Amino acid sequence: MKRRLWFTMAFAGLCLGASAAGDALRFNAENYTLKSLQMPDGEMVSYKAYEGIYYVKNVEDSTYQTLNLYVPFGVKDTDSVPILLRTYVGGYMASTAKTPSATDATGRALKEGYVVCIPGSRGANSVVKRNGEEVYTGIAPNGLLDLKAAVRYLHYNDEVMPGDANRIFTDGTSAGGAMSALLGATGNGKDYEPYLEKMGAAPARDEVFAAICYCPITDLEHADCEYEWLYSCTNDGIRGLDESQKAVSEELAALCPDYLRSLNLTTPSGEKLTADNYRNYLKNLLMASMQRALQEGAEIPDSIGVVFYQEKQDFMGAGPRRSRPSGERRFPEGLDGREAPSFGPAGRPPRMELHTDFVADLNLDRYLTYVASVTPLKTPPAFDQEGVLVETASPENKVFGNAQGESANFTIFSLQRRTKDSNAVLDEELRHRIYLMNPMNFIGGDSQTTLAGHWYIRHGARDRDTSFLVPVNLATKLQNTGVEVDFALPWNRPHTGDYNLDDLFAWMKRVAEGK
Known part of the structure; x- marks a missing residue:
């Protein structure tokens, strides 16, 4: 059961209450708006929208280094429900923090009662002006670091925000599928610590419970x-x-x-x-x-x-x-x-x-x-x-x-x-940055990372954006480590993601409940 520290916060001036007051990374449960989403079947799903949250203290690119959090109406701060973290990274480009969609896993997750987190992240095309010069901010591994910082934000605020940070499902397609695989394979990895500390990421864990990877463009x-x-x-x-x-x-x-x-x-x-x-x-x-x-x-x-x-x-x-x-x-x-x-x-x-x-x-x-x-x-x-x-x-x-x-x-x-x-x-x-961007380097062997225990990997049977060997090797190496892997090459599917949501959410429900 998710633990809460409200009893501590009730004592003004004591440890948590005092530190939270000046903590830029502390979640504000009162700062939301009410919104709704019409699902394909006509059902309206209402939710609280917490948007534009900075997940690092040292923000380099304010366009991308924010996250949005969506909580189905009726879910309380004390409710221990899973969190779907959906990245919209594509082509290793930058991605802003987006809103839920009725046609992908984010809308379905809200309907199922999950908390949804949609972080932005820097990518190859993200640029800021510094001293009059253009600086490209999304070179590897910055996009991954942003997503890891978002995961740390969820863990850091687990006691004061809706959702259970111990049951985070990451979801992404293509390069986003690669990012999901990296989040699943590199939890708490020491190689990333100096970067995250420099960014001002929350001092918290960054492992995830499960990784959903559609056609991951990785290795x-x-x-x-x-x-x-x-x-x-x-x-x-x-x-x-x-x-x-x-x-x-x-x-x-x-x-x-x-x-x-x-x-x-x-x-x-x-x-x-x-x-x-x-x-x-x-x-x-x-x-x-x-x-x-x-x-x-x-x-x-x-x-x-x-x-x-x-x-x-x-x-x-x-x-x-x-x-x-x-x-x-x-x-x-x-x-x-x-x-x-x-x-x-x-x-x-x-x-x-x-x-x-x-x-x-x-x-x-x-x-x-x-x-x-x-x-x-x-x-x-x-x-x-x-x-x-x-x-x-x-x-x-x-x-x-x-x-x-x-x-x-x-x-x-x-x-x-x-x-x-x-x-x-x-x-x-450069070799070190390449190493940090390949989940295959962190699965099995003597890797000092926390590996997600559950994996859902799909690569369409007519998807030629990368070789079939890439997802097959990823799934097989994970299976060889003993973690649970649900892998398939869906018949006649091209390079797409978030399909067969009935299958996906049946799997999510089963693993979230430990069945």
């Missing part, structure tokens, strides 16, 4: 080689790379097996996961997604590489009239379809027909060609592109740049090609 220093290793099968076909692009793709792809080996990942069956068996591992995850979609009424054409077989049920559903062909199985090994997301027509029950299709196999190269046919693939390098085949800086090049607005390469591969120096290396300060 940036390895994302290029993972992209080319997976999609190289399309280079001479639908991707249509020219000779110089193919050469870069092949060089990058060759780096991937060593990286996969270095992760020391194991499958649920205990098999070491390497480049030799990875494609089959990924194929099984995609087949499970397809099987779940079939059960819920989706139509999947066999032209995209999927192989079906049918079982005939008698009228009373007594079972198949013929046995399955030798070697085929109903679900991929180690999966039964339940780990895949609920997808297809909303609320539609599984099909009840005399002929039931099952996914027997998948031609992965053909399927990847299908993915590339829906949305053209990125050209190599997909992320650290500046100075390799084009001079244009990616958002990631900008976020790893400097306060003067100069972008930077963040992989040795791209740095050496841009500088045409095979001995070029990233400087120590």
